Amino acid sequence: MTKNFIKICLLLSLVGQTYAKREIVKISNLNIATNKDGGTTLGKLSWTDFNVDFGGNIISANNQGEPLNGSFSINDQKFNAKLSFATYKTELSVDNPLITLDHLHLKDAQVNFDKDEMSFETPSLKIGTNNTTVSAKSLKGSCDPKGDPSTDIDIVCLSNGDLKAQQAQLINDTINILTNSFKAYITPATIAIDASKNVFSSNGADTLVAKLKADCSNGIRTRFNIEDFISGCLKESHIALDGFSQIKEVPKLQLENKELANLQDIKYVKVDINENRFFLLSRIRVLFLVNLKVSGEIEHLPEDEILKLKISKAYIAGIPAKTLTLSILQTFLEEDSIQIKGDTIYIAL
Incomplete structure (x- = not known):
């Protein structure tokens, strides 16, 4: 009976219940594996140690x-768990990330929640939702709950958190980026990342970028929402990529005069956004070194899941700006996700 009570306590924390104020929760060797079967997410979980201290009630x-084992399913906001002879059912809030979960694999995680700090560590994590997969190797996180009694890791860490990973990868239909020495710093005002040896894979080519730094205004209000995240970045953001040391299968650049030029080297790319205005600066070699400066307006069309870039000014030593801008974007993004019409570029998200 005790084991089943402990399992129920764990599931309560996993689905984000906050009926009792959190003091200390420690979980050792937590493993979670899920898969999608039609419209239902099926999952299994296990752990070896579980400790809870609610105000001295240990x-x-x-x-x-x-290991202690359990299983669960998620369908139409309904969460159902089976724990030996005990069962647990609840309805998830519409913004709970578990609802859109396609798959989740968490290995040997160590989780520690207390009133002063929320921390976790896992050798590997892979999570997929809405055609996007995020993976991490040797992931560590430390977040400040600021007195929030919630056990929801995403809510706490997206306000005040530091994340580190030996490797991290993001893959969807638009972008495939593998980073090393990944670090993320999150405050209520800013989301910032710093990574090295970044590999962008797109259109059959691999581009190695030595340094990547980016920061956005933190537009996330509670749980992660892509529209809130993009809104914050369009309010103010800064992106810098430097040290382009290797490009495999160098793409061809089609100029307006129909001549082909080899895009041999990109020295750096910097993008600044302020109140939906963007400015791109790059120095690249297209037979010879040229400076590329592009400015314009950027707009998010959430109903179409598109970013719209309208170029207003360009300075590129006589080479059409939209062509070079498109070529640079295709270095990082899949060609099928980009369309150009006149001076406007559309990027599918």
């Missing part, structure tokens, strides 16, 4: 090092 359980 509950702990282990099975002499052997």
